[in-house]
Each structure stands twice: as C-alpha cells, then as structure tokens.
Amino acid sequence: MANPYDTLPPTAFWRSGVVTEQPKAVHGIYRPKYPIGPDSKIMTAGSCFAQHIHHALRVQDWSVLDLESPNGGFPQEALAKYGYGQFSGRYGNIYTLRQMVQLLCEAFGISKPSDPVWQRSDGRFIDAQRPTVEPDGFDTPDMVLQARNDHLKAVRQLFEQTEVFIFTLGGTETWMHKDTGTVFPTAPGVIASPRHPNAFRFHNFTQNQILRELKVLRDFGRKISGSFKMLLTVSPVPMTATASGMHILSANTYSKSTLRAAVGEFAQAHHDVDYFPSYELITNPMSHGAFYGDNMRNVRTSGVDCAMDTFFAAHDANNAPSKAQTEAHPNDLDPACEDVLLSPIKEQTTETGRAS
Numbered sequence: 001m002a003n004p005y006d007t008l009p010p011t012a013f014w015r016s017g018v019v020t021e022q023p024k025a026v027h028g029i030y031r032p033k034y035p036i037g038p039d040s041k042i043m044t045a046g047s048c049f050a051q052h053i054h055h056a057l058r059v060q061d062w063s064v065l066d067l068e069s070p071n072g073g074f075p076q077e078a079l080a081k082y083g084y085g086q087f088s089g090r091y092g093n094i095y096t097l098r099q100m101v102q103l104l105c106e107a108f109g110i111s112k113p114s115d116p117v118w119q120r121s122d123g124r125f126i127d128a129q130r131p132t133v134e135p136d137g138f139d140t141p142d143m144v145l146q147a148r149n150d151h152l153k154a155v156r157q158l159f160e161q162t163e164v165f166i167f168t169l170g171g172t173e174t175w176m177h178k179d180t181g182t183v184f185p186t187a188p189g190v191i192a193s194p195r196h197p198n199a200f201r202f203h204n205f206t207q208n209q210i211l212r213e214l215k216v217l218r219d220f221g222r223k224i225s226g227s228f229k230m231l232l233t234v235s236p237v238p239m240t241a242t243a244s245g246m247h248i249l250s251a252n253t254y255s256k257s258t259l260r261a262a263v264g265e266f267a268q269a270h271h272d273v274d275y276f277p278s279y280e281l282i283t284n285p286m287s288h289g290a291f292y293g294d295n296m297r298n299v300r301t302s303g304v305d306c307a308m309d310t311f312f313a314a315h316d317a318n319n320a321p322s323k324a325q326t327e328a329h330p331n332d333l334d335p336a337c338e339d340v341l342l343s344p345i346k347e348q349t350t351e352t353g354r355a356s
Helices: 014-019 049-059 076-081 097-107 141-161 207-224 248-269 278-283 301-315 323-327 338-342
Strands: 042-046 117-119 125-127 164-169 173-177 200-204 229-234 273-275
Touching (some): 042 049, 042 141, 049 164, 049 229, 097 164, 125 141, 141 207, 207 229, 248 273, 278 301
Parallel strands (some): 042 164, 164 229, 229 273
Antiparallel strands (some): 117 125, 173 200
16 A cells, blocks of 8 residues: 655655755755746845855846945955945844844834944944944944934835845844834944943744744735745854853754744745745755854855855756856855854854854
8 A cells, every 4th residue: 555655756755855965956955936037136134144145146147136335346345344245235134034124114214223323332333223334333323323314215225126035034032122122133232332221131032923023024025016025044054142041052943943934834825935945955964064164153155155056056047157156256255243243252264254
C-alpha cells in the first residue's frame, strides 16, 4: 500500500533535499509567487543584512530605488559613513517591523515618534531613529529635526514609487517608550541618551504581534499602490546581545524562529507577499558554518553570493550572475550595525566587516 510520501519530490526529504545537495545551489528552495525583474521598482529596508541585498541588486543594475544618495561619483566608503547607499532610504538599520511601520506613519503625517532627539556624551545631538547616519552629530536639536523632515519627504516619495518592498527582519528585541509604544533601533545609553531614560523599557515581540505589524504594513502599502507587493526575508546574522534574561543562544533561537514562523504564516495567507529563504541558505547545516566569519556572526561574501545567486536565478534565469560576476563586485564595505555596539568585547572583523 502506497503512503502519502511515496510520490513526493526529492525536495521534500532531508537526504535528497539537503545532504546530497551543494550548499551553494540548493535546488527548489525558492519558487517565487510573482515575478521580479531588473525593471521592477524595488525598495529595500531592514536590518544590516538588507545592506547586502541592496548592494547585490545595485551591482546587477536592477532598479533598486535610492532617493537620498547624492550624485557626483562620491567614494562608496564616504557615502556609507553618512548612511547613503546602504538602503533605498537614509533611514539606517530598521531591526523590527514596528519601527518600519512607525517610520511610514511619520512620513505620511499619521503620527510622530516620542523622544526624537537624544544627546551623546560629547554634547552633540542625534536622530534617535537613525543614530549613526550623522557620525559627527548635530549642534542643536532643531538641526536634527530639520534633517529628519527632509528625510521623511524622501521616504514618502520612495514608498509612493515602490512596486516591490524587500524587507529583512532582524530580531524581536527592542527598546520601547513606555507611554507611547515608540521603538528605537538601539537602547538608551549605547550611542546617546534620551532626556528621561526611565521612560523606556525592554520589549520582546511575539509572533502574534509581528503578524499584526505585517498586516498594518501590507494594508498601508496597498492603500498607497494597488500593485504593491512584499518580499520578506529573515536575517541569518545572530544577535550580538540579549536583554531578555535568556542565554544568548536561546534568545537568538527564539528571535529567529519567531520571525520565521510569522513571515511564513503571513506569506502563505497572501498572494502578494512572498518569502525569500536567505536565512535557510546561509544557516544550511551542509555549509558547516563556512558562510560565517570567525566570530560566527558576520556573513562572508560567499554566503551573500549563495543567497543572491539563488534570488537572481529564480527571477532572471537567462541573465543570472555567475560566481565570477558577483565576485568581481564584492561586498566592499563593512555593513554598519548599531547592534555590534551592545557587546563589551570588540567584534573581530572578517571578510565582510563588523556585523550584519
């Protein structure tokens, strides 16, 4: 008597789908719901790993949007120092969905985040929602707010043009304003401090909360454009530190599995939402950790190539980049990441830099 597994394809079994496959080319792991091509207007955002995605799309001359980087052939390193060219907007790392929704609500005049200006120990002021885009800080809080207003105009224009929004979810842990629910990309005191540090608390998002944020984000996008689509990814980069009280290994497992479960459930429920398995490709046991640097956090160029070659092959098979083509345009900049500042031990840099 046949059983339900007798007719399943090789991709359904661990041995044929993983053990006997090449980790750099796992067949059938990504089957897009909808086409994305070089002419699609793509917006990128998310945690530090999203910088690699943005860079790979730009190298292959895809229409990845960028409305804030200046023209004029400035050195890439100089642009990155000031938060340009890392994502489609100069918003810096967005680790949680709540922060992304919060940014869009602010850009479209729906609400404003609490405590937008924090002060560093040297007396300079920073934008609390993008604390590293101005490494020298600002002279006054008013200068911070003016720069943010210019940024918000660009974000609004960017989102109105977007056809495919690629968002990389980084983690579930955040620091939140107790009274208003405003979240921030880093904890008070790490880079700068708010006026009232006791007004903040640690928060760890649950799967149901993430699902609610995904719904808000999708509804917002569809309201702006009827052709709006989302492609979700989960960062394969482990957390630097946790404030949850758990061991970092357990905390990281909770965070990544919660994100993966939420995006999987949401993508299955919506035809215009897809999931790209960069997390699975890079954490694949068959790679034996080869896609990570010595600190077991940084993703090497070979890992980024593995993920992005899979993406391009699925969407543009006739013009998929070869390994030689991608290596001719390496990830030449360290991905800027506030998360690394949480560690009391300085991260060791490897092939692709500080942290992702």
